[in-house]
Amino acid sequence: MASGKSNKLAFLSMPAPASYVAGLGRGASGFTTRSDIGPAREGPSAEVVAEAQAKRGEEQEVDPDQFQDPDNEYGLFAGTTYEADDEEADKIYDKVDQAMDSRRKARREAQEQEEMAKVRAERPKIQQQFADLKRGLSAVTDTEWESIPEVGNLTRKKRRREERTYVVPDSVLVGDRSKNEYENSLDTREQNGGFGTSTDSGSLTNFVEIGQARDKILSLKLDQTSAGIASSGTSTSVDPKGYLTSLDSVIIKSDAEIGDIKRARLLFDSLIKSNPKHAPGWIAAACLEEHAGKMVAARKLIKQGCENCPKNEDVWLEAARLHNNDDAKVVLANAVQHVGQSVKVWLAAADLESDVKAKKPLENIPNSVRLWKETVNLESSAVDARILLARAVEVIPLSVELWLALARLETPDNARAVLNKARKSVPTSHEIWIAAGRLLEQQANSKPADQREKELEKVDKTIEAAVHDLRRHQVLLTRDQWLKEAEKCEEEGSVRTCEAIIKATVAMEIEEEDRYDTWLGDAENADARGKVGSARAILAYALKVFPDRKNLWRRAAELEKVHGTRDSLDAILSRAVVHCPQAEVLWLMAAKEKWLAGDVPAAREVLERAFIANPESEQIWLAAVKLEAENGEFAVARELLIRARTVADTERIWMKSAVFERQQGQLDAALQTLEQAIKKFPKFAKLYMIQGQIHQDQHRILAARASFAAGLKSCAKEPTLWTLASGLEEADGKSIKARALLEKARLVNPANELLWAESVGVEERSGGAVQAKAMLSRALQECPASGVLWSLALWAEPRASRKTKSVDALRKTKDHPLVVCTVARVLWADRAIERARDWFGRATATDPDLGDIWAWWLKFEKQHGTEEHREAVRIKCVAADPHHSPLWQSIAKDVKNTRKTVREILELVVDQLK
Incomplete structure (x- = not known):
């Protein structure tokens, strides 16, 4: 072990290899620490590091920044200089890149938006998914909010541990037992006629003396209050018996309110001391004291305000408000001495007076219009008011209000003289000119009918003179201002004056090429605001300038149809067909109105004139045929169709001829007509449809199949023809062939x-619910925004998930009327009656031409509504006159229901709904 330690120490004392760099393997190249500051050695140089990396076989990293500096370039362009022409060339290349990018910018942005829309449609935001639920929260009441239970911890996560309890020792319980006890036994000693209890200090508490002292203090306060009120000069006195009762009405302020009042009092005190001539500061300080319930302090402050700001009327008015009636009179009397020309002060003083004579301060401020008006309002008789107004216009000749008021009180002849004087006194007032026009209209309406129109022409001349005279006096009212004045006259019943203003001013400030669009927009806006007279006058003026515009005539006719009478509508259409004889729609409207009025000969006459102006018009021929057929003239109708096929040889006339024969039961004639029509118009799909349906009604399956096959061969792009062919095979019991055709x-x-909807229906009718659901899923993949398919998918959902599915359906179909109707049916099934009714209304408002929606609504009202609700739906349906929807068309076009009305067809569709 000792030798091992010595070897280790010897290794540590050995010198490092020449190529060794500490930390180089970890990416370091030498470093210094804070402790190395001072005699710390420098790290290895770049050459040493490069040499070490070369020995290790590592490649040296190339600095990318060296390519940015032309002086450090090497290779092909090494040593070249970056001159001005190089810079110019780079700029040219940059411009080319920018131009190419801008060319692709619009296409790229459109593609990005399309991809984003597709992503949003497939994966909408959570906010969009719950948008309808958030909207529904607006109907939640406060009671429902408060009844929502608190959220508990149902996840069993992070549950708080139950607090541990310990046994309390008996000594603690015994020590605390008598801490909160009360002495409930009376002392036997009696002092001063009362019972006393001993306290810890040995003293006795006498409850009788405490009660007597309280009563004395209360009576003393009542006496002081009564004496103070009597000494202040008021006539009222405090009722001692009701004093305690009145304390119940005292509002006890919270600590926060008291603190706010104190801070505001300091602020206002600083304000009035720093700027005592600032009247709003005194008023605000007084109002604060009033709010705090200190009326004496409030009156004292406002009194100081009156002394510091005697020329400010608002301070005096506030002082009068803070005092009672008698004191307020004194305050306002002082105010008159300082601000004697203040109208507000005089009006406030007049309000305090009970005598009518004392309420007339005109002698003090005779040039105040408001005081004159208030004084006139005090007069009980019109004669006295007229005398006062005559004096008023003499004193204040520039007041338009007084002149107009005087004119209204005078007789018509005197009123004209008054208005002439007013016009001379105030030549820049357009109100006086308009009042003169209204006066002339009023006089003209009282004349006989033969003289009325001549008198009404004076109104037009007066308004024209007004425009010229005001322009001469440099009064330039804009066109919009004149139109507002016209609408105002219409509101007040002066329709002819309104028309005169529009005639004189509607062409102002408009370029010639913009007149048509501007006038049409003005008429539509006026109609939207309910100003029918203004809209009628604008259209009348536009028709004088553009008598050959059929859209103007049609708009005027629609306005009269909604708001006018039958005679006014007939007059408009009579003029329209004269000025626009080639407009077929105007002829048809005129004939239809005559027919609806019950005047069939007049309708025939209109159509005859239309034939002369438009001999080859398909619509006029068909209208004439319909008129004769509806009135039972079948022979005449057949003759008209024969002539129409000769004069106006169109595919629709041939089709109507076949339909007419079919309705009359002449099936062979209808088939013969269809054969001729198919030869003439082989690409018209409806001819094959009618032919196949006639064969199917005659139970000639092979002939019907041949007709549909021929139609599909010629008109393969007609979906209805495919569905009819599929329906034929399904009716024949060949569902497989029907499925193949679809x-x-x-x-x-x-x-x-x-x-796709027909394919889903075939699967459902054949009993394959699973196949129908799979087919519906495929259909929605190919038609993701189809209202028909989403309606089927929504109703096919389980009841619990229909509401969630409704949100997706409405969002992806953009509120398609069929989907809205299905949502209403879902609400109906959930017994949300009022909401379902609202959604049915939304569906019919979105597209009133879909008859099945009206039928569903009526079926709903038959189950949950009253007779008034049902009748309202029928009336709206008749007014909308729907023509589309699968079930509605199948019943309306049935030969059995040829001459039935919209109301009758609606009832039949309701009976067929499931």
């Missing part, structure tokens, strides 16, 4: 939600 249809028409 599979082929999905290959021809990829990502088509209707075909």
Whole structure:
């Protein structure tokens, strides 16, 4: 052992090899510590380190920074200098790189956004997943919040250990037993007529004397309070019996409130001492004392404020408020001596007076409009008020309010004279001109009908003169301000004045090329705000400038249809077809309104005029056919269709001809018409559909299959034709062939939600619930945003998970109406009646053209609503006039339901819903 130790010590004293560097294997190259400062040796040089690494066979690391310095370059470009042309070349290359990057920037950003949207759709944020639940928290009441139980530790983790208890010694229990005991026995000694108990010090406590002393102190305080109130000059006195009762109304302030009051008192005290002429400081200090319940201190402070700020009316008004009625009169009397021209002070003083004559301080401030108005309001008769206003406009001739008030009290003839004087006194007031126009309108409305229009023209001339005169006096009201004045006149019942203002000002400040869009936008905004007269006047002016714009006529007709009368609508449409004879929609609207009014001959006349203007119009021909068919003139309708096929040879007319024959029961004639139509229009899918359906109704399966096959061969991109062919095979009991047809249809028409939905329906009807669910999963993978498929998936979920699934469905389909309707049905199943009703309303508002949604809503109201709810749904459905949805179309287009109304079809669809 001794020799081993000596060898170890000898090794430590041996010199290091020449290539040895301490810590080099760990990446160190020599270091110094804090203890080495002073005689510490320097580390090895770079040459020594390089030599050692070479001996070990390690490669020397190349400094990357040396390539950044042109002086340190080596190789091909070693020794060259970085000149100005090199720098210019680098800049050119940089510009080229930037240009190439900018060319790809838009495409790259679009691709990034698309990828991000796809990622968000597949893996949404937790915040988005629980967005609907967070919105639902807004309906939670305070009671429900308070009834939520406290969260306990149910994980059995980190449970606190139960505290250990120990047995208390008997000595401790015996020592503490008598600590909190009370003496409940009376001393037998009686002093001064009362019972006394001995204390530890030997003294006696007499409870009778304590009670008598308390009563004396209380009576003394009551007497002092009564004497103080009597000496202060007030007429009230304290009732000693009710004093204790009144103490119940005293608000006891907390320590925090008292502390806040003390701090605020110090702050306000510093404020009024540093700046005694600052009136708001005195007012705030007085209000603080009032809040603290110290009215005497508050009155004292506000009195000092009045002395320091005698020219400030707010201080005097605050002082009057803090005093009672009689003292406030004295305060305001002093205030009048310092601020005699203050209207507020005089009005406050008038409010304190009970005599009407004392409430009229006009002789002190005769040029105050507000005082004149208050004085006029005090008059009980219109004659006295008129006399006062006549005097007021003499004293204050520039007050527009007083002139207008006087004009309203005068007779029409005198009012015109008053307004003329007002216009001369205040030539820059547009209110006076508008009042003159309204006065003329009022007088014109009282005239007979034959003279009324002539008198109303004076209103237009007056407003035009107003615009020119105000412009001459440099009063330039903007176009929006004039339109607001017009709407104000409409609100007050002066419709003709409103129209006159719009006629005179609606074309102001608008470029010629922007007039059409601006006026149309103004009319829509006015209609949205409920200003129908303004919207009507704007459209009337626009139609004078653009009489050949059919969109303007159509917008005006829609406005009259909603807000006007049948005569006004008829007048608009009559003018519209004269100015726009080639607009088919206007002719059809005019004919339909005549028909709805019950005037069938007038509707025929309108359509005849439409034929003359548009001889080859498909819509007009079909409208004429529908008019005759609905009124039982089937022979005339058939003759019109024959003529239409000659004059306007279109595929839709041929289709309507076949449908008409089918509805009349002439199936052979319908098939013959379809054969001719298919030869003319082999690419029109509806012809094959009708032909196949007729054969299917006649139970001619082979002929129907041939019709559908021919249609699929010519119109392979029509999903409805594929579904009809599949339905034929399914009705024939060949579900396998129906499934194969739909599979082929999905290959021809990829990502088509209707075909996928039909495939799911085939699997469900064939009894394969598992296959239907698998098919639905495949469908959602190919059509992730389909409302139809998500509606099926949502209803196919178990009841417990439907609400969670509803959130995903609404988010991915962007509130599709079918999904919203399905959510309403889910709420219906959960007995959330009011919420379900709201969701049905949302679904119909999103797309009112889907008839199945209306039917579901009516079915819901039949089960849970009243008759008023059901009738409201029917009325809204009739107004919406839906035409789409699978069940609605199948029933509405059934030959048996040809002439049934929307209300009747709605009831039939409700009966078919499951």
